Amino acid sequence: MTATREPRRGRPPKGAPQLTRQAIVTATLKVIDIDGIDAVSMRSVARILGVDPKSLYNHVAGKDGLLDAVAEEILGSMHLPEPTGDLRDDLLAIGHAFRESALAHPQAAPLVLTRQLASLEGLAPVEAVLTVLRAAGCPPRDAVPILRTLVATLIGTLLREVHAGPTYGITDVAGIAQRRTTLEQSGLPRVAEAAADLARFDSDAEYQFTLNLAVDAVTARLSAT
Amino acid sequence: MTATREPRRGRPPKGAPQLTRQAIVTATLKVIDIDGIDAVSMRSVARILGVDPKSLYNHVAGKDGLLDAVAEEILGSMHLPEPTGDLRDDLLAIGHAFRESALAHPQAAPLVLTRQLASLEGLAPVEAVLTVLRAAGCPPRDAVPILRTLVATLIGTLLREVHAGPTYGITDVAGIAQRRTTLEQSGLPRVAEAAADLARFDSDAEYQFTLNLAVDAVTARLSAT
DNA sequence: ACCTGAACACCGTTCAAGT
DNA sequence: ACCTGAACACCGTTCAAGT
Numbered sequence: 001m002t003a004t005r006e007p008r009r010g011r012p013p014k015g016a017p018q019l020t021r022q023a024i025v026t027a028t029l030k031v032i033d034i035d036g037i038d039a040v041s042m043r044s045v046a047r048i049l050g051v052d053p054k055s056l057y058n059h060v061a062g063k064d065g066l067l068d069a070v071a072e073e074i075l076g077s078m079h080l081p082e083p084t085g086d087l088r089d090d091l092l093a094i095g096h097a098f099r100e101s102a103l104a105h106p107q108a109a110p111l112v113l114t115r116q117l118a119s120l121e122g123l124a125p126v127e128a129v130l131t132v133l134r135a136a137g138c139p140p141r142d143a144v145p146i147l148r149t150l151v152a153t154l155i156g157t158l159l160r161e162v163h164a165g166p167t168y169g170i171t172d173v174a175g176i177a178q179r180r181t182t183l184e185q186s187g188l189p190r191v192a193e194a195a196a197d198l199a200r201f202d203s204d205a206e207y208q209f210t211l212n213l214a215v216d217a218v219t220a221r222l223s224a225t
Numbered sequence: 226m227t228a229t230r231e232p233r234r235g236r237p238p239k240g241a242p243q244l245t246r247q248a249i250v251t252a253t254l255k256v257i258d259i260d261g262i263d264a265v266s267m268r269s270v271a272r273i274l275g276v277d278p279k280s281l282y283n284h285v286a287g288k289d290g291l292l293d294a295v296a297e298e299i300l301g302s303m304h305l306p307e308p309t310g311d312l313r314d315d316l317l318a319i320g321h322a323f324r325e326s327a328l329a330h331p332q333a334a335p336l337v338l339t340r341q342l343a344s345l346e347g348l349a350p351v352e353a354v355l356t357v358l359r360a361a362g363c364p365p366r367d368a369v370p371i372l373r374t375l376v377a378t379l380i381g382t383l384l385r386e387v388h389a390g391p392t393y394g395i396t397d398v399a400g401i402a403q404r405r406t407t408l409e410q411s412g413l414p415r416v417a418e419a420a421a422d423l424a425r426f427d428s429d430a431e432y433q434f435t436l437n438l439a440v441d442a443v444t445a446r447l448s449a450t
Numbered sequence: 451a452c453c454t455g456a457a458c459a460c461c462g463t464t465c466a467a468g469t
Numbered sequence: 470a471c472c473t474g475a476a477c478a479c480c481g482t483t484c485a486a487g488t
Contacts, residue, residue: 243471244472276472277472277474279473279474283470283471284471
């Protein structure tokens, strides 16, 4: 005789798995990976945990706090490389590590790239870049704006990449062709002229290009002092 | 005998001002400027127009289309400078024009910086940058990735600026002091060391710095060919 | 300490019916 | 062609009451 499962009341029986902040974050990531960021709601997350939406408020500061927690989780799982002592190599390595962590959950990337994180998780990459710049003999006062420029460039590039999505890649030939003719008929001469190049987008290559350009700029600036 | 104002029904009397796409966009901007972007809803916008929320659907493709329209409006009002023929000067001028238009409605800036715009409005700045690069002898194939890097850098920087908000500036001494001690106690040595510089943020100066660095990188890359 | 019922004040959107 | 009533399926969040 299987009793029809009644909704629990009060604290759960000791055998039951406690609702935990980590479980909530994981569930949220699941929602994001499957249905995208707009599908995140206190209700949708609670649903896949088999819990009342209001229970989440015991572990997370509202929906905003939940999204912050997700961003921190992703940033916290970033694998920072050991510095080798070579400025260029080290900056490039950090740049690639940043991209890798952001793209681990592409649909969640805007969160990581966009949220102003007050927590310590957000500071680990900052520490990494500062360490490399300081090792190259750059004083903190000069290092900070360089750090900010570098981060801004990577964020801007990654934001473009994740917003463009897979559609905008190099595989969807039909889509590329269609975008190309749109651009050719835009009435803007330079845009039309470059339509073939504007219509396609190789994210790996473009990231590489931008990162290299940024690192070049930084090393040039530093050696100029 | 003043009749109690009954809600209109059907098409409005010919004297009444027609609901128009432009009016809707303007009203939305008003909501954003006053209460921020999260305050935008079909209902809030309709309310200040004295209209039923559903009427908006006759002029705008849902809430998403509404936000796109706002972004296009802002981008469309960007004042692009006449090219002088000097690569550096022209790129700097476009960069400053971009910032100016984005900051005309600071609360709406994330829209402009973040939305993937399919419309022609979004192409005007692209045309401007391409024109300058082509004038400097750069072939389209090389110009496009440079353009993308440039735009990504500006977007990343402006995003940081608007997210930081006025609080994070250089005027709020108390806030700066508090952030500084937080950073000093972060346990991260390089962060602690640079705490004084990390705690403050002069947006004008930083934008100038980043823009210069980016333009330097581009000109260096071009003359290397 | 943690969970939920009841409740509140919101959302975006469709569709048919009006003029 | 444009507007709205009725309606639907959602939201986030508070607070008191349970265990």
